[in-house]
Amino acid sequence: MKPLIVLVLTTVIALAIIKLNKGVYDFSFAARIGMSVMLLFTALGHFIYTEGMMLMIPESIPGRKELVYFTGIIEVFAAVGLHVAQFRTLTAWLLIAFFILMLPSNIYAAIERVDYQKATYHGKGITYLWFRIPLQVLFILWVYFSAIRFK
Numbered sequence: 046m047k048p049l050i051v052l053v054l055t056t057v058i059a060l061a062i063i064k065l066n067k068g069v070y071d072f073s074f075a076a077r078i079g080m081s082v083m084l085l086f087t088a089l090g091h092f093i094y095t096e097g098m099m100l101m102i103p104e105s106i107p108g109r110k111e112l113v114y115f116t117g118i119i120e121v122f123a124a125v126g127l128h129v130a131q132f133r134t135l136t137a138w139l140l141i142a143f144f145i146l147m148l149p150s151n152i153y154a155a156i157e158r159v160d161y162q163k164a165t166y167h168g169k170g171i172t173y174l175w176f177r178i179p180l181q182v183l184f185i186l187w188v189y190f191s192a193i194r195f196k
Contacts, residue, residue, distance in 0.1 A: 046176070047086070048083050048086060048087050048180075049180060049183075051079075051082060051083045051086045052079045052080060052082075052083040052184075052187070053079065054079075055078060055079040055082040055083065056075050056076050056078065056079030056080075057075075057079075059074070059075040059078040059079060060072065060075035063075055072191075072195070073190075073191045073192070073195045076187060076190070076191035077127045077128060077133075077191045077192055078128075079187075080124075080127060080184075080187055080188060080191065080192075081123075081124040081125070081127050081128065082124075084120040084121070084123055084124040085120070085121065085124050087120055088117040088118070088120035088121045088124070089117075090117075090161075091113050091114060091116060091117025091120070092114070092117055094161050094162050094164070095110060095113050095114070096164040097159065097160065097161030097162055097163065097164035097165075098113045098161050099113055100154070100157070100159045100161065100164060100166070101150045101151070101153060101154040101157075101159050101161060102150060102153070103153060116143075116147070119143060120143075122136075123136055123139070123140045123143065126139075126140075127140075127188075127191075127192055133192050134192065134193055136192070137188050137189065137192035137193045138193070140188050140192075141185050141188055141189060144181055144184050144185050144188075145181075145185070147181070148178070148181055151174070151177050151178075151181070152174060154168070155168070155169070155170060155171050155172075155173045155174045155177065156170075156171060158170045
């Protein structure tokens, strides 16, 4: 829920600031700013809640801690790449692939009832997927329309 709030709130604020500065609404730019801030926000979680995020990855997968850090770094690079014209489309497609590839971790975490902030197995459980899967689809569509379709 927090990433969604950050995404929407930042986009609305960016849209207002852009309107004040340029005199026009630039929805794509504001949406990319919102996505970038959201990605930086979630990337921060990879470094603050590393132990809990490791629980989202099956123990059979080696290098779980490094994988959590690596995915956080990917989010930082994606946040920047969305604003570099020559890399925007590539970044967007890679980010869409990233969101798709992260879905199994979210499903696994829901099944295992992971609470990544507390690093416990007392999370919301499978009902969380009723929110998370549509949220993941929203992220994919957000990136597609703000950075590929209407860049």
